[in-house]
Amino acid sequence: MKDFATQQLRRFLSEPQWRSGGKLPSELQLAKEIGVSRPIVRQALTTLRHEGLITSKRGSGHYFQPLDKTASNIFGSSRSIKGVSDCFRFREVIECAAAAEAARVNDEERMARIDEAAQAMKASSINEQEAFEREFAFHLAIAEATRNPYFPMTLELLKPQIQTGFEIGRFLRDIPIHTTASQVVSEHIEIVEAIHKGDASRAEKLMRNHLKRGRERFMGYED
Template sequence: MDEIIQQTRAVKDLSSHVLGRLETMLEGPAWQGGGRLPPEAELARQFGVSRPVLRKALVKMRDAGRIISRRGSANFVQPRADVVPSAADMQGLSIQTVFDMKRCMRFRQVVECAAAEDAARLCDPEGIRGIEEAHRRMLTLPPGEGVFEADFAFHMAVARATRNPYFPFALGTMRNQIKLMMEFTRKLQERPPDQVAPRVVEEHQRVLEAIKAGDPVQAHEVMSFHMKQSVIRLLVEDGA
């Protein structure tokens, strides 16, 4: 019995030691945007412990919201946003968990659906040209250039097409959070940062067409669909 107790204590001590090393590792710059952890067998060898010991440490990190598991297999580090947005009302907000991402996406959905609706209702030629230009930029993205800037430019163009400065202001305050979520989603899907997803381009095209047609209801609906698909991609329910 004493031997079993000693072995149990030894495992706990080792797992605590591994937990500390994992936490230190994930504080490094390479992991601030999240990413996929090496396989458990590789990590166990790296730390010089057995897989059961490593798993105890990983369980604690999952409980703390630092990592998540994808369909019960790979472990992914959740990103952290330490940059505080410039707007006073956004101070203190950061993305540290998937729950934070979902809340941010919910707010973004409200703002962007209303923006698309108002842009279609106004149907301003200059605003539409701005959306078209942003859309073309994503279609002709040079190799090696990240998708985020082109994607965000499209959504900002829709916001500006409302001619209501509060829409681009609200969206602009979320820029860092949106970038973090997009980068994390791409890491989950193991997609290169410069690879344009055809489905995203198609969804943008539908938003553009609804706004050009001056159809507020359709613009709201297609933007809502696009936002919902973004949540699905974030949660890795659909790798497309």
């Protein structure tokens, strides 16, 4: 339950109203919002604090440091084609390793979240922001399935750059939302199957192919 609460808190803090940071609701309010006990929320907050996502002040509460600002400081905020390409290539290093590690760990609870994220990609009538969020949620679920917090931490920091690539690619090529949806879903399913089977080598290979094809789809060229 702690992992579920941690994931829900990450999603909560990714909402637009938290872009400038601020003080979190009380632990009791968060517990009611998420649907877990207060001790579970406290454990989840401790995880986020260890990851550097929030700070806590005795007698004052918990405060969120916006990931976007941190990401801009660490990774920059390039909106160039080369910048997008560099981000894709860096993701190959991180996310291929994450897919392989998720297959090796084979955590049943986290595997279920990967399945849920993959199924969410099949939904119709979604706007561009929802399409991006569901794609990102799938990759984040795999990162979390490694049980190594540095994988999801890195992916969260990259989120603004990943979204930039998503937006630039569709703008340059005038791609409707669902043009590549069926192919992307198919690639996701293959990755999920390899992870379920504990085939780390295949999971890594399929993730590499998925990101390579993504670079080609969104940028319109091979490099």
